[in-house]
Amino acid sequence: METLMAFAVGGLYAAAIYMMLRRSIVKLVIGLVLLSNAANLLIFTAAGMDRGLPPLIPEGMLVPDGPVADPLAQALILTAIVIGFGVLAFAVVLIHRAYEVVRADDMDQMKDTDT
Amino acid sequence: MLFAVLSGFLIAAIAPWLHRLSGRHSGWLLALLPGALFVYFLGFIPEVSDGSAVRLVYPWVPGLDIQLSFLVDGLSLLFALLISGIGFFIVAYAGRYLEKHRDLGRFYVLILSFMASMLGLVLADNLIALFVFWELTSITSYLLIGYNHEDKSARQSALQGLFVTVGGGLALLTGFIMLAIVGGSYELSEILASDGLQEHAWYLPMLLLILAGAFTKSAQVPFHFWLPNAMAAPTPVSAYLHSATMVKAGVYLLARLNPGLGGTETWLLILSLFGGLTMLTGVFLSARSTGVKKVLAYSTVMALGTLVMLIGVGTETAIIAAVTFLLAHSLYKGALFLIAGILDHEAGCKDFLQTGGLRRALPVTTFFAAIAALSLGGVLPLFGFIAKELMLEAVLEAPRVAGILTAFAVLTAILGVLVAAIVGIKPWFGPRVETPKTPHEAPPAMLAGPAVLASLGLIFGLAPWLAEGGILAAAATVVYGAPLTPKLALWHGINAPLMISIAGLVLGLLLYTQWARFRAAFTWLDPLARQIGPERQYERIMAAMVASADWQTRVLQNGYLRYYLLVILITTLLMVGITAQIYDISIGELSFSGVQLQEWAILGIMLAAAFVAVTFRSRLGAVASLGAVGFAVALIYVLFSAADVGITQVLVETLTVLLLVLVLFRLPGFLNLSSRLVRIRDAIVALSVGGMMTLLMLSTTHTRLYDSISSYFVQESVPLGYGRNIVNVILVDFRALDTLGEIFVLALAAVGVYAMIKLRAEDSRK
Numbered sequence: 040m041e042t043l044m045a046f047a048v049g050g051l052y053a054a055a056i057y058m059m060l061r062r063s064i065v066k067l068v069i070g071l072v073l074l075s076n077a078a079n080l081l082i083f084t085a086a087g088m089d090r091g092l093p094p095l096i097p098e099g100m101l102v103p104d105g106p107v108a109d110p111l112a113q114a115l116i117l118t119a120i121v122i123g124f125g126v127l128a129f130a131v132v133l134i135h136r137a138y139e140v141v142r143a144d145d146m147d148q149m150k151d152t153d154t
Numbered sequence: 155m156l157f158a159v160l161s162g163f164l165i166a167a168i169a170p171w172l173h174r175l176s177g178r179h180s181g182w183l184l185a186l187l188p189g190a191l192f193v194y195f196l197g198f199i200p201e202v203s204d205g206s207a208v209r210l211v212y213p214w215v216p217g218l219d220i221q222l223s224f225l226v227d228g229l230s231l232l233f234a235l236l237i238s239g240i241g242f243f244i245v246a247y248a249g250r251y252l253e254k255h256r257d258l259g260r261f262y263v264l265i266l267s268f269m270a271s272m273l274g275l276v277l278a279d280n281l282i283a284l285f286v287f288w289e290l291t292s293i294t295s296y297l298l299i300g301y302n303h304e305d306k307s308a309r310q311s312a313l314q315g316l317f318v319t320v321g322g323g324l325a326l327l328t329g330f331i332m333l334a335i336v337g338g339s340y341e342l343s344e345i346l347a348s349d350g351l352q353e354h355a356w357y358l359p360m361l362l363l364i365l366a367g368a369f370t371k372s373a374q375v376p377f378h379f380w381l382p383n384a385m386a387a388p389t390p391v392s393a394y395l396h397s398a399t400m401v402k403a404g405v406y407l408l409a410r411l412n413p414g415l416g417g418t419e420t421w422l423l424i425l426s427l428f429g430g431l432t433m434l435t436g437v438f439l440s441a442r443s444t445g446v447k448k449v450l451a452y453s454t455v456m457a458l459g460t461l462v463m464l465i466g467v468g469t470e471t472a473i474i475a476a477v478t479f480l481l482a483h484s485l486y487k488g489a490l491f492l493i494a495g496i497l498d499h500e501a502g503c504k505d506f507l508q509t510g511g512l513r514r515a516l517p518v519t520t521f522f523a524a525i526a527a528l529s530l531g532g533v534l535p536l537f538g539f540i541a542k543e544l545m546l547e548a549v550l551e552a553p554r555v556a557g558i559l560t561a562f563a564v565l566t567a568i569l570g571v572l573v574a575a576i577v578g579i580k581p582w583f584g585p586r587v588e589t590p591k592t593p594h595e596a597p598p599a600m601l602a603g604p605a606v607l608a609s610l611g612l613i614f615g616l617a618p619w620l621a622e623g624g625i626l627a628a629a630a631t632v633v634y635g636a637p638l639t640p641k642l643a644l645w646h647g648i649n650a651p652l653m654i655s656i657a658g659l660v661l662g663l664l665l666y667t668q669w670a671r672f673r674a675a676f677t678w679l680d681p682l683a684r685q686i687g688p689e690r691q692y693e694r695i696m697a698a699m700v701a702s703a704d705w706q707t708r709v710l711q712n713g714y715l716r717y718y719l720l721v722i723l724i725t726t727l728l729m730v731g732i733t734a735q736i737y738d739i740s741i742g743e744l745s746f747s748g749v750q751l752q753e754w755a756i757l758g759i760m761l762a763a764a765f766v767a768v769t770f771r772s773r774l775g776a777v778a779s780l781g782a783v784g785f786a787v788a789l790i791y792v793l794f795s796a797a798d799v800g801i802t803q804v805l806v807e808t809l810t811v812l813l814l815v816l817v818l819f820r821l822p823g824f825l826n827l828s829s830r831l832v833r834i835r836d837a838i839v840a841l842s843v844g845g846m847m848t849l850l851m852l853s854t855t856h857t858r859l860y861d862s863i864s865s866y867f868v869q870e871s872v873p874l875g876y877g878r879n880i881v882n883v884i885l886v887d888f889r890a891l892d893t894l895g896e897i898f899v900l901a902l903a904a905v906g907v908y909a910m911i912k913l914r915a916e917d918s919r920k
Contacts, residue, residue, distance in 0.1 A: 040748060043749050045855070048848065049845055053840045056719075056844070059719060060720065069776060080790065089795050093796070103868060109864045111862065113798065113881045114889065117802055118893065121806065127810060133906075135820065144824075147714070
């Protein structure tokens with residue numbers, strides 16, 4: 040599964056970077072969303088992928104019954120997802136604001152610090 | 155000792171307040187510090203006069219094995235006495251000289267810091283400590299040259315001095331590190347005691363780097379140009395830093411390293427030839443100048459060249475000559491610079507051509523100026539005479555290139571007398587020339603320095619055993635590396651050096667009568683020097699540096715995000731590629747066994763959706779595909795035991811799509827902004843980076859260098875965190891601070907979003 044995930048994550052990275060190299064800011068933001076998905080999956084894969092082993096401890100026990108998936112990577116990804124959304128929300132409003140001033144979805148029109 | 159060295163910094167910190175409290179007499183008050191240090195160092199003379207050394211060690215950075223160690227021996231004590239002794243007169247003098255300057259307090263801070271740095275430099279035994287103090291003198295010197303910071307030329311000269319000396323300092327640091335590796339220690343005393351420095355393969359590069367540092371600091375050809383420019387500093391600074399102390403730091407370093415690095419053919423040839431050339435260049439330029447401080451500055455270049463040359467020659471006589479000349483020069487040059495300050499301050503003269511016949515108005519100054527000038531010219535019975543005789547003797551007996559050095563020395567002797575005559579005769583005797591100010595005698599604080607320093611030149615000349623027994627013998631022993639017992643005497647009988655001296659005296663005085671014609675005879679050199687001289691080269695280098703910085707900025711900092719990204723990505727690709735090549739990274743076997751059908755389907759949908767999001771021309775379509783990617787990712791989380799993550803991903807993805815749809819609705823549709831070629835280039839870069847990530851993942855999935863720390867969280871989740879969902883326990887308990895930080899980020903983003911929406915509302919209301 041990790042092998043397949045490597046290709047999938049590579050594909051997501053390629054898509055994200057292509058979008059980030061565009062002049063349109065909207066595409067840049069789409070690229071950023073793709074990039075954060077790719078990075079999260081990368082961490083997820085690196086921690087090892089296990090089916091049906093949620094990191095939960097059954098009632099009445101001190102430790103899980105048998106091996107579980109790596110909880111630390113999940114916690115990190117959870118944090119990353121939420122922060123990624125915060126950044127995205129800010130970026131989207133910023134774009135909207137910038138568009139109101141510059142009247143174009145083109146980064147080359149935004150080279151002036153005064154706009 | 156530590157306190158003695160650092161006291162300068164301590165007093166410097168409170169100097170402005172002391173100055174404000176004590177008012178007019180602050181100069182004398184603050185001069186007490188160097189005065190006290192002078193007395194303190196005098197106390198070391200009995201201990202070191204037999205050639206032994208006192209070593210004091212204080213831990214500094216114990217972890218890195220760097221210690222603040224001080225070494226008091228003949229050489230460092232000679233310098234310490236000069237620094238503190240002359241420092242005493244300089245500070246007292248400056249109190250009066252700069253009395254009306256509104257920044258006198260700042261001056262005290264700088265000059266005392268400089269003094270402390272210089273003391274640290276000559277006393278340090280640890281190479282790192284020495285280097286730190288070395289750079290501190292460069293920095294304080296920079297601040298002092300640019301003391302009149304409203305003057306553009308002063309600022310430029312300060313920067314020039316800084317660039318030249320700090321550039322050399324950089325080379326010096328490299329040389330020091332090599333020296334420490336070769337010598338096996340950072341302690342100078344241990345390095346110099348070790349064998350095999352000269353046979354080591356690094357000897358030549360190490361020597362050249364250290365010489366680059368010493369030569370720039372001590373203004374040797376071709377770096378001599380910064381020193382005369384440094385005369386933009388107030389006169390007490392010129393007297394102290396740029397004649398008596400700082401510029402001698404390079405000489406000190408060479409003298410200190412002579413027992414370890416000296417004596418080789420390379421050392422002898424480089425030092426004696428560069429030194430000799432510097433000596434001649436200095437005295438020649440000095441005799442051609444008319445500005446008071448310029449003449450003195452170039453004659454300092456001459457003295458520095460002489461010292462370097464003598465250390466290079468390295469015979470017993472040469473070393474004795476070097477320490478004798480060092481002391482003699484510091485005494486008369488300090489005195490003459492202070493007298494130059496008096497000329498400027500009391501008569502308003504900055505140029506020798508403006509002066510003449512001042513002996514009636516300034517009788518005391520004239521007297522001491524004449525004594526100091528006689529010492530400069532090397533005339534019987536002054537200390538300068540002894541030094542010059544020794545120098546000539548050493549040059550005549552030089553083991554190599556004696557002929558060239560003798561020629562240099564004879565010419566220097568003649569021109570030296572001319573310079574001495576310019577300084578000692580021109581302003582004081584002959585017809586009275588109108589000066590810009592009505593001349594009058596200087597106050598005692600300004601006369602004390604020249605009087606004492608010039609008189610010492612006379613006293614040591616008449617009674618050389620005073621200087622020799624106490625300190626010069628010990629200093630010469632340290633430099634030579636073996637016991638030396640100099641027998642300084644005024645009269646050596648009629649010998650070759652004496653004949654040269656007499657000839658020099660006669661010819662020099664003759665030249666003085668023709669001074670104007672002498673200057674006129676060489677005016678053709680000026681345009682040449684401006685075209686190809688070292689200063690011109692310095693300017694070229696600086697201009698080239700600015701130009702390349704300008705070019706670099708235009709190329710790298712061009713303001714286009716995508717080019718920044720391209721540079722970063724391509725650099726990463728190259729570096730990862732090279733690393734993979736070097737370490738021969740393999741990706742192992744590709745195995746898709748065990749992958750279930752639904753997983754193929756989910757990943758296939760995800761990649762297809764990503765492709766659509768990238769290529770679709772409609773914004774809504776792109777955003778919808780983006781949502782599809784996100785939900786596919788969520789499904790993967792859920793399938794692979796990360797239910798919480800999956801739920802979060804679903805929620806966030808929904809919100810993301812909603813937000814994008816809401817906002818994008820107000821933006822224009824996608825335009826085709828890039829050409830086909832650009833798109834292909836970007837696609838290649840993007841695919842390469844994606845491929846790189848795939849390869850990296852493939853090569854690392856089965857590598858585990860360390861055990862995961864997760865087992866701790868799994869074990870302790872219930873006992874410590876009282877929770878059964880381990881992920882949640884980590885988030886709110888074990889790593890609660892992270893989560894707090896996350897909440898802050900979200901709150902900030904929310905505030906930012908709110909502010910921008912508010913701002914827009916207010917804008918539209920206007």
